[in-house]
Amino acid sequence: MFENLSERLDKIFRNLRGKGYLTEDNIKAGLREVRMALLEADVNFRIVKNFIAEVEKRALGVEVMKSLTPGQQVVKIVYEQLVNLMDTEGFQFKVFNNRLTKVMLVGLQGSGKTTACAKLAAFYRKKGIKPMLVACDVYRPAAVDQLKILGKQIGIPVVSEDTKNVLKIADSALSMADKEMVNLLIFDTAGRLHIDEPMMEEVARLKTHIKPDYIFFVADATTGQDAVTIAKEFYDKLAFDAVILTKLDGDARGGAALSIKAVTGKPVAFVGIGEKISDLEIFYPDRMASRILGMGDVLTLIEKAEEAIDMEAEEKLARKMLKNQFTLNDFLKQLQSIKKMGSLESIIRMIPGLGRKLPADLKIDDKALKHIEAIIQSMTEKEREHPEIINGSRRLRIAKGCGLSVTEVNRLLRQFEEMKKMLKKVNTPQGRKHIERMMGGNRPEI
Known part of the structure; x- marks a missing residue:
């Protein structure tokens, strides 16, 4: 993930660190290259403009110009601004083992929503939570079967009904969750190849009916700015709580991860980093910034x-x-x-x-x-x-x-x-x- 961006930034900062002292011209030239690297990584241009302006203001200040290691100070400032850009602002997905937490996953067809449901369930079962999956994507061919197969692979029950009435399916799931003393109920909702009113209306009705504790928008990282635009439209209609960014391992640019919080105002909560059910991580802005800047990620390791x-x-x-x-x-x-x-x-x-x-x-x-x-x-x-x-x-x-x-x-x-x-x-x-x-x-x- 972020390979292209990381390589570009590494070259830029290696050049800055190689200078004994920095001038205003050095810094501005380096930041112009950072700006191009971010734009090529498909980061929203308004976000890039604000990002560079903030970094430049700090980089031309006393903390850099009078530092013994000015090149390293610039890298530190960029790191801190990357963290701010992706900041989760204290968002936590709280699941308790003594009551039911209801979660809806929404998003377009093909974003990895159904797989994300299974990954999330498996992730929290490791933590002693008892999950159950609910098949409310009744339109996509084989969506219900896909969720059942994933549920069988990981040993987690899946609720489905032979009906297209998602409210009836939801009622069955809520009743079964109560009987089975389930802690986490995850609803896989219908997606489309594009945003349309009938889809949004149905998901909105389901939201009103079950009153979820959390709604996660599932976005495909490899679609770059398209993922960010779609996320904004979904947020305007459904006011989701956070984002699950899938296929991050296939995104060499990183534009979606860096833009989505600034555009929607809602943080990335989880990232999918592979095809295996276990390939789901909690999103930590500081760790992701370290990876982007080629500093590694010891804590996750x-x-x-x-x-x-x-x-x-x-x-x-x-x-x-x-x-x-x-x-x-x-x-x-x-x-x-x-x-x-x-x-x-x-x-x-x-x-x-x-x-x-x-x-x-x-x-x-x-x-x-x-x-x-x-x-x-x-x-x-x-x-x-x-x-x-x-x-x-x-x-x-x-x-x-x-x-x-x-x-x-x-x-x-x-x-x-x-x-x-x-x-x-x-x-x-x-x-x-x-x-x-x-x-x-x-x-x-x-």
């Missing part, structure tokens, strides 16, 4: 790691590594934990300093991880625990079992042996102290 990794198991694994008892089974578990955190590319781009060094158009293929997983899963339990017994015939059998070449099997075994040699070197007084610090000072029994 830590949160993903905490969700995906069993810390107690990791501590046991660290002790095994110190004793040089790391096996292919352990390696497989590590890979599976990494996969839960998302794609390799998304993880790398969150690491400060590393993400900005990657080319904007770089696509890191996750097939390598899948191949390693397939090779290890084609081994017997004994082979995973004792890879030294894997001879030529066993390698051939493993290769056939996973559908890969013997060369790839050999490469994995060779890399694993090199890793074990490296771990053995770590098992020195100095290496142990380093790992102890990483484990929080707990000295393992060796």
Whole structure:
């Protein structure tokens, strides 16, 4: 996400930071380039104009001109203005486990609304909330079936009726939610390929009927300014509370994310960053500004790691590594934990300093991880625990079992042996102290 914008801004700020001191001309020239970068990222031109004016006013002030690191001060100002531009102003989506919260998702057909319903339900079930989905998109072919399939995949019930009367469907859902003691009821509403009065009237009637606690407008980030224009029209008709921005992983520009709050006055609450049901994040303006400026996003990376990794198991694994008892089974578990955190590319781009060094158009293929997983899963339990017994015939059998070449099997075994040699070197007084610090000072029994 934001690859094009990030790359442009990185070049501009690298040039500013490279100067020992800045003049008014330097700053104005740099901000002209920032202005072009934002416009090319499809950010609303009025927003760009106001943004640059505010940055310039601060950049030409004492805080920059008399600073020892003026280039860095300009970057800091741009960062702060980006955060202000996307500010959620304290908006929180509050779901309680002792009462029902009703949510409507609205938007155009094709924006990812139905998938967003399932993602939102799965996101809050992880937090101990009991969700239920309601199929009120009764016009789009297969919309109800799509929601049922998604609900089945994640084990969340879906309420649907053999009728086009959405109010009747809503009443059934409310009755069932009461019986099942559901905490979160999510209504998937009808969308169209364009805004029309009948659609708006029906959604407005549903809103009046169920009195939702929250209405989220679902916008496709890849449509840029079209998403912002449509959001404004929806807000004028329905006064939604916040935005769910989908397909942000496919948006190399970022115009919608940077414009939608300023145009509608309503913040982005969640972003979809992939096709998996788990690919939904709470939107944090400060973290997004860090990503845009190529500074990484350590907090989100830590949160993903905490969700995906069993810390107690990791501590046991660290002790095994110190004793040089790391096996292919352990390696497989590590890979599976990494996969839960998302794609390799998304993880790398969150690491400060590393993400900005990657080319904007770089696509890191996750097939390598899948191949390693397939090779290890084609081994017997004994082979995973004792890879030294894997001879030529066993390698051939493993290769056939996973559908890969013997060369790839050999490469994995060779890399694993090199890793074990490296771990053995770590098992020195100095290496142990380093790992102890990483484990929080707990000295393992060796």
